Amino acid sequence: MKTLSHDFLWGGAIAAHQAEGAWNVDGKGVSIADVLTAGDVSHPREITDGVIAGKNYPNHHGIYFHDTYKQDLQLMAEMGFKAFRTSIAWTRIFPNGDDAEPNEAGLAFYDEMFDAMRRLNIEPVITLNHFEMPYHLVTKYGGWRDRRVIDFFVRYAEVVFNRYKDKVTYWMTHNEISNQTAMKHEASGFLLWTNSGIDGKEMSVDERIEAMSQAAHYELVASAKAVALGHQINPAFKIGGMVNVAPFYPVSPKPADMLAYQKARQFRDWLSDVHVRGKYPNELEAYYEKTGYRPDITAEDRDVLQAGTVDYLAVSYYASSTVETTTDEPKVGYTDYEDVTNPYIKTSDWGWGLDPEGLRYTLNELSEMYPDTPIMIVENGLGAYDKIEDGEQIHDDYRISYLSAHIQAMMTAVEIDGVNVIGYLSWGPIDIVSAGTGEMKKRYGYIYVDLDDEGEGSGNRIKKDSFYWYRKVIETNGQVLKQQA
Ligand code: BG6
Numbered sequence: 001m002k003t004l005s006h007d008f009l010w011g012g013a014i015a016a017h018q019a020e021g022a023w024n025v026d027g028k029g030v031s032i033a034d035v036l037t038a039g040d041v042s043h044p045r046e047i048t049d050g051v052i053a054g055k056n057y058p059n060h061h062g063i064y065f066h067d068t069y070k071q072d073l074q075l076m077a078e079m080g081f082k083a084f085r086t087s088i089a090w091t092r093i094f095p096n097g098d099d100a101e102p103n104e105a106g107l108a109f110y111d112e113m114f115d116a117m118r119r120l121n122i123e124p125v126i127t128l129n130h131f132e133m134p135y136h137l138v139t140k141y142g143g144w145r146d147r148r149v150i151d152f153f154v155r156y157a158e159v160v161f162n163r164y165k166d167k168v169t170y171w172m173t174h175n176e177i178s179n180q181t182a183m184k185h186e187a188s189g190f191l192l193w194t195n196s197g198i199d200g201k202e203m204s205v206d207e208r209i210e211a212m213s214q215a216a217h218y219e220l221v222a223s224a225k226a227v228a229l230g231h232q233i234n235p236a237f238k239i240g241g242m243v244n245v246a247p248f249y250p251v252s253p254k255p256a257d258m259l260a261y262q263k264a265r266q267f268r269d270w271l272s273d274v275h276v277r278g279k280y281p282n283e284l285e286a287y288y289e290k291t292g293y294r295p296d297i298t299a300e301d302r303d304v305l306q307a308g309t310v311d312y313l314a315v316s317y318y319a320s321s322t323v324e325t326t327t328d329e330p331k332v333g334y335t336d337y338e339d340v341t342n343p344y345i346k347t348s349d350w351g352w353g354l355d356p357e358g359l360r361y362t363l364n365e366l367s368e369m370y371p372d373t374p375i376m377i378v379e380n381g382l383g384a385y386d387k388i389e390d391g392e393q394i395h396d397d398y399r400i401s402y403l404s405a406h407i408q409a410m411m412t413a414v415e416i417d418g419v420n421v422i423g424y425l426s427w428g429p430i431d432i433v434s435a436g437t438g439e440m441k442k443r444y445g446y447i448y449v450d451l452d453d454e455g456e457g458s459g460n461r462i463k464k465d466s467f468y469w470y471r472k473v474i475e476t477n478g479q480v481l482k483q484q485a
Helices: 063-076 104-119 137-140 148-163 176-179 188-196 203-234 255-277 282-291 299-307 356-369 397-415 465-475 479-484
Strands: 009-014 081-086 123-129 168-174 238-244 248-250 313-314 322-324 337-340 375-379 419-425 445-448 461-463
Touching: 009 375, 009 465, 063 104, 063 168, 063 461, 081 419, 104 123, 104 137, 104 337, 104 356, 137 148, 137 479, 148 168, 148 203, 168 203, 176 188, 176 203, 176 238, 176 255, 188 203, 203 255, 238 255, 238 375, 248 255, 255 282, 255 313, 255 322, 255 337, 255 356, 313 356, 313 479, 397 419, 397 465, 465 479
Parallel strands: 009 081, 009 419, 081 123, 123 168, 168 238, 238 313, 248 322, 313 375, 375 419
Antiparallel strands: 322 337, 445 461
């Protein structure tokens, strides 16, 4: 029977803007995450016009990882991590995005961080752009809507690829590029901001689709150029595309519901199609013809996309959604559906559908679509409230059961279904600031960080029960879960 390989990449993943803090230190510029205030489960984060004194910007401090990463990585090593994913804050390297020269202090910072990982035998897995483009590229160019941003990104990629070519092998270009297609999601305007630097909160759905189509195309071209360049700089590089894969289910077997589900899925998957296959899927080309959104896609761009396909597909998986058609017409389009409750699925305290089997299903789907492309799970986890008890203990059995069910689903996909999964990096192995809400109390970690939503607290790190559990999972290459099942 197929099983997880002996060099399977177990570990965890974070992003610079959610952890590092030090937002204006050593020449770092303002990023699009630095102008996001704190929100919560029922109050969206505000996008402010620059940094406004007196507002609470949780990414300005994160968990102070900028100053604590050596000790924090030591804790990851104690759990047996083989790999650790983080991002390079683009604004530490190019503070404005269009600067003539990179910022040496920022480059030196990541030199030391990657050396620290290597000393601990932890493989760095590095995202180039995780929701943190330079804010200046938004104010001056309108974010990814402008073709010139492609060159700024490629220049940034070239600088970091050259600098870290002997320290980093695994890269990915844009985090969760597919998020911005989620037009029926109530946060879709916000997702356009985090992905593309376009404030879509006040836009209509049609306006969002139009803006997204252009911005995402430029992001894909930039990604493909970076992939081709990275392979020239170091042919051993493994450069991935990264997408969120929240599976869709039809609410019923009614043909129109099936079509609505299929259309929702196609719209989610067009970005991974371009990453992996280097070309636009037919139905999206047809959609652009039909709707008249004709993004600026040149013949040269198409060659670039074809020449820069990714080495692996990095995916995040948290939850599934269920859709119901809003029309019985046979011409169901990408957004002719509503999200509805699935009676078979429980939800988290933040309303995310908890669905481990959906992970197996999704991995199968991806393996059918891209049979030759390895998959790395680079995010999966449960955001939950934690309570400190009995002195310094956190009994997070809810987290253990979520992760355990998902890891088992992944192992089944590998062992029974033959899916090629090369790594599992759970999200937020140490508590960090939530990207969606800006809260600290939405915690994912095996390691508790004593900070609250206002950034107050000792900052102390405490090992939760899940810390010891995950260490065992890694030590046994997942076998311990089978004994428990
Ligand atoms: C993914 C992002 O969308 O989900 C992460 O890549 C994010 O940056 C994670 O933190 C979990 O979302 P949230 O909103 O709970 O932080």
